[in-house]
Structures are given as C-alpha cells and as structure tokens.
Amino acid sequence: MSNDAIEILENVFWTLVGTVRYYIARKMQRLRITFTKSEEARFIGNLDLHRAWERTMRRVGADMVFSQGFNPSPKLQLASALPLGITSEAEVLDVWLNERVEIDDFGVQITEVLPPGIQIRKIREAKLGEKSLQSRLCAVEYVVEMRDSKLIREIELEVKKLLSRQTVMRKRRGKDYDLRPLIETLEVKRAKPGNADLHMRLSARPGFTGRPEEVISALGMASTWMHRTALIFVDKDY
C-alpha cells in the first residue's frame, strides 16, 4: 500500500475515533479551577490535596467522571505538585464532570464547602480534548522572602555569581544533578524597607523540575517565606 493510502486510512480512522469520543463525551464537562493555597494549607502534600479536592467535590454532590475498573477513582488532575511548606496563588486543577453545570453557580457552591486554606480564584471550562495540565506545564514562578538581613547589593552579587556559572551541581535524594539549566530567571527585588525578595522562574518540565529551596541553598542563604506566583504553560491560554 502506498504511503498516501495509509495516510488517508489513518485520517479516516482518527476522524471516526474523534466522532465516537465526541458523542460519548458531549455531555461531559472539563472544568479548570485556579486556586490559592494559603498558610493553613501549606503543609498538605500533593496526594492529600488531591483527596481534599475529591471530598470537596463530593460535598457539593458533583457528578465526577470516574475511572473504570475495580477501584474507580475520580478524574481529577493537579497541574503541579507544590513542595510542602510553600504557599501559592496559582494552583490549577482540572476536574471532569458527567453532566454540564452552570459555572458561576458551581463556583458559589464549591466556595461554601472548601477546606480551610484553599480559595478559588477562577473557574472556567477547558476543552475536553486538551492534553493534561502536567504535560503542558513548562515553568513555575516563585517569590522568596529572604531571612538574612544582608544588603540587597550583597544578595545581588551572589545571584550574579550563581547565574554566571556554567553548571551548579547539587545533590538531592542521593542523586547528583545540575541546577543551573533549571533556573530560567532569577532577580532580586526590594520588598519592605531593608528586605529583599527573590523572584525566580524555574523549569517545570517532566523530569526537569527546579525547586526554590535548592536555589536558596545554592546561594548559601536562608528564606523566611516561599510563595508560588504563577504556573507557565506551553501555550498561554491555559
């Protein structure tokens, strides 16, 4: 068979698959929730957060889509695991529902039963066929408040030194890795008088993820507060 024929057959096949999927899924709805995780919730790990969201959905009686099989679990996806102890204003969750809901009403209902420390910033509908959030995430931004009362100029110097290095070898959980390519941007900004904040953007691709405390530690400094400000996806419109 010629390559053209194969291509045509493939196209026909995928069109068919798409149609079937559309008919199965047309009543489904994929909601994308952007939420904050504040101080009260900063010690909740990713698995625990996943369960907390499942329970939140159950409290409002949301008709979640479940996986098939012996142990059905609801279809919920968190974009990125937030390291323990860090607060965030930019967490993203996708949830699949069997029946369409009125988003504003749904938002009000959910807000009433959220666990302490979680607040919703935005809910919108996402396309059912879109790839998973995790696979489309590419970077994460943090703001870190520095504990040391060093002069801003000193911190700036350290940052400059770090950024000028070709490699920054670190060890985490017994594994050696290079931190330098994971740092996309790193800059010092003046916060309250006399205090400095570090603003950074770290890579967050699968298997290629930077952690803010590693950056602070590589600078030889300590922080009082770490906060996630944004998730960056491959396409702007997440």
Place this chain on the structure above:
Amino acid sequence: MNKNNTPESISKILERVLPDVERPGRYVGGELNSVLKEWTPQRIKVALGFPEIYDLGMPNLGLSIFYDILNGREDMLAERVYLPWLDMEKVMRREAIPLYSLESRHPVVAFDGLAISIPYEQLYTNVLHLFKLAGMPLYTSERLYGNYPLVVAGGHSTYNPEPMADFVDVFLIGEGEEAIVEISEVVGKWKQLPIDIEESRQAAYERRLGLLRDLAGVEGVYVPRFYSVSYHDNGTINGVSATEGCVDTPVLKRIVKQLPPPVTNFIVPYVDVVHNRAAIEIMRGCTRGCRFCHAGMVTRPVRERTVEEITDAVRSIIKATGYEEVALLSLSSSDFAEIAPLVEAINTEFGHLNLNISLPSLRIETVSVDLMDRLRAVGRRGGFTLAPEAASERMREIINKPVSTSQLLETAGEIYARGWQTIKLYFMIGHPDETLEDVRAIAELAKDVLSEGKKALGRRARLNVGVSTFVPKPHTPFQWSPCDTLERIREKQMLLRREVRGNGLKLNLNDPLETMMESWLSRGDRRMGKVIYEAYRRGARFDGWREQFNFSAWEAGFEASGLNWEFYTARERGSEEAFPWDHIDAAVKKTFLLEDYQWSKRGETREDCRDACYACGILPKFIPLRKETEAGDWECPEVKPRHLRRSQVMRLSPVASDVLAE
C-alpha cells in the same frame, strides 16, 4: 513561668520548626469541621486526649462523639490532643513547647479537664508520656496539690482500671455520652467556688478532694483514691474497701438507654490517617457471647439504630465531610436485625456515588457474601475478612463461636466464586485447653480454604492468615483462664510457620512478648502501676509499635517493683479468687461468667441470646432504665416472671427470680 505557654508563642515557634518534621500536618489543626471556640472564662474547657499520634487518634469514634457533644454546648468547649511522633517530640523538647491542643494551641495544663480514651492496654505508658509532655506530674496524688486539669479516663481497657489507678484522677466506667457532660458540669461548678489567693497547700488539696467527692456522685464514675486494696500473702486480692462514705461499691458501669444520634460532621483530616473515613455505630453490644470477647461482654445490652437513622446519617456525612468511605460499625453486623433492608437502602440511595461502605464482623455464612456483594456494587473492592478464631470445631465450641467447618468452606468458596481474590482469615492461638493438634488444624483449614479459591480462580486465589494470641480479659468467662506461656506460644508459632506456607498463602503472627505485656496489663492489679511507672521511666512508650516496643524496660520494671509477671499471665485463677476488678461492675454477673467458663470446659455452647435469655444479669442491673425504654429498644428477649411462664426453656429462671427480687 515558661514563656512558651501561650497559644501565640507556641504558634510562633511552630511556624519556624514545622518544616523540619515529618508530616507537619499532624500538628497544626485547622481541619474542615474542627471547632475553635473562644476561651471565655465561663466556658468549661476540656482537652480530649488520645495517647497516640494523630494518625491513630483521629479515627477514634468515642472522642469524635465527645467532641461533638461538648462543642455543641454553649457553656463548654473541647479541643484535641495527641502525642507527637518521636521527631516532633525532640523538637518540642528542644524548643520547650509543652503539649498543646490542636484547635487553639493552648497548653494542656490550661484546660479544666483532660479526658483520655484508653481503648487498649498498650497505651498505658503513652498516657504517662502524655502527662510528661504536658508538664504534669504523673501520679494523681502529686497533681492534687497543683492546679492541674482533672484527668478522666475511659474506654474498654478501663473496665479494669486498677493498673492505671495511681495515674488517673477518675475513671468513667462504661458509656460516656451523658456522663461526660455531667462530669464537665461538676467541674464547672467546682471552678466557680471562690479560691483564697493565699490558699495553703493543704487547703488546695482539700479543695481538690472535694471535687473528687462530687464526681463520685456521678453514675459510672470511679475514684480510685477512695478505695483501698488488701492482699493475701500469696499475692491475690483479699478485698477492696471504700475509704469514703460517698462512693458506691461496686461501681456499676454507665449505659445510655438508647444510642444518641450519630455524629455526622466529622473532622476531615488533610493528613492520611488510618481508617480515613467516617463511621456510624449501627449497633452497640452483641448477643453472641463469644467467651474470649471482652467487648461482647461489657457492651451489653444490645441497642440498634433504625435503618432510617443510618441512611440519614450517611447522607449527612457525605454532605458535611465528602468522605469516600463510610464504615458501619458493630460487633456483629450480621446480627443487626434489619441488615438486608439496610444494605438495600444504601444501595438504592448511594449506589451511584462510588462510595466505599464497609461492613465489618460478618458471620461466616453465604448470606454475608450476598450482603458484601451488594455493597460492592456501591463502590470499591477490598479483601473479604472472616474470623473463625479457631480452626477445629472442638475449639470453636470451647470459645462459643460455633461454626461448622463445612459452612466455613462453603462461605469461602462462595467468596472466591464471586470474584474476591483475597480472603483474610483471623485465628487466635492460646485458647483454653488448646493442643498442638488444634493449632495444626489452622494450617489444614487454611489449605482447604485456599483450595476452594483455586477451584474458582485458579492460581490467582490468595489467602492471608492472621494468627494472634489469645489474652484472657477481665469480665469475660475466660478471666480465670491462664494465658499461654512464652515457650508454648513460640512452639505454636513455630508449628504455624512450618505448616502454613505455599503459593498464595501468607501468614501473619504477632510478637509473643507483646502478648505477654498485654496479658499482665489486662488482669493487673493496683500494684501494676509501679511496674508501668518503672517501665516508662526506663523508656517504654509507644508499646503498640513493633519497632518501639521495649521488653527489657518492662522486665526491669517488674524487677524494680518486686513483682513477678507470670503471677499475672500464666496462672489459672481459682473459682473463689477475688479479682482486682471485682469492685467494677460491668453488669454481667461473676457467677454467670463462672458458669459459662465451666460450660466451656464441657464444650457446651450458648447460642444467640436474642432468642433465649441466659440470665447474664444485665436486665436486673438496669431495671429502672429498662422501664424507660420502649419494648424492643433493647434486643434482650422479653423475660417473664416464672409463674407467668409455661414450662418452656426453664434454664432461664435466674433472671426471673432476680427481677422478682427487686
């Protein structure tokens, strides 16, 4: 004064240190449905303590009930206290943080009362540990002089309160739903009494004794200080006598005439705890009379909830908590009169929610498989657990759990046939009169069960065999019986290791040394307090954790106290012997228990006492309460006085004569 004793200072330190400890979520509180009330001076403040870490304390249903009841009252507040795990304990010591409550982060000593649940004996050293971390003296006699919270303990192990009598101010024997409020009210009134600012040490002591006297007036409260114990030369109890006029001897356990509405607004932990689920007690008490079973004897009479109350509760629980699992608790689910309608109702209403409804303690019969199958449609699938407790029919008659082996095999076959790949079988070794043949029967039965599985599923069939060691418990027919010696247990376990093996078979045994500890604590007397204290001082704590259990600390504890542990474990008690717990009345008569022990030696069984009353004594003990209940509220059969009865079932007579005597 310690500067770290305000909620603010504690919170401030926590903020700094928590990132360095394992699972910091255990130590911060603030979970959904937790209740933080204002600390007004008028409010009676109760710390509800579980002497274990958060992960094990959170699921405790008893404390959830008290939390709900106390916080439901305007004049009271309740907060939770658990032990820190070892890493956090180190941090707390380093930072000089006293044990604090999760809600408001007040130190324990700032509360008016500390109510502790002690469901099992392995927690005894942890109770001392809790006092220590709270900055309280361990002995109640030392706390009488200071302004410490009143320590109240309850829970199943406290039906023999004596081993902990030196450390706990007052015990609540039995059910606490009403008594916890009454106790708190007494404490509240006592708090209102004017205190002389320059009160002498002696006056403070007297004032505190006054509180204990008032508390002794609450039904079900036992104040150990007001009783003195004398011993025979051979170490057995000579007698227990009251030293204060105000106390009852014996102290009758407290019961509620009807189960109060179930808790539905459970706290939802973020951290993954054991039994991460909501629980509804569908029935309290048990009519089966298994002779080894402590709970079955002390929780009589049987009281059930209605199907409607249970389904209403499930609905409210889902709304309030979003839990994906709800456990329907009882000592014997199959005996719940409306079990089939209950399962049907749950299926109908909640079947589409992918909920996991667990129904433990089902009888070994194919009907149970039907029930589980229908519940499985509601949600997820786990293993299927059966507890024959003994492998030979002879043994099962001795322990009064009569199930035929053929019925067991048929049930197991049905379970595998319906698609469960794993069955868990629970046995105990060390029952009275057990021989090595009876132990070997466990291996044979296990293989027979597994071959049922292979018929249905081929090589996918699995069988987990859990074998624990029987420990004779107070207030049961086996309270006279010796516990197996270490050598004997080891011999039996060796046999099991040799015989219970093969493809698809898994064997779980417990540590014989832990069994010994449980054994001497279960039937210990007041002198055991010294042993507990000495063992704790030598590092014993978290005794329920295999890797923390410190047997040599206990041995040293016995040495330091001049006691011999085999006196408590290995000895068969004579029928005339007075027990350390004889002044605690669990409402089942000692004469009934003794008779049942003798029946067991003859291999005679007593079937379900729903059908025929064996006169255990519960009814004559609670005649006034029984009169307040509707017919059928308790599952005891109607017992008529002798002259009103025809000649049927005459062995029921003792109860009738008791009734008439009143």
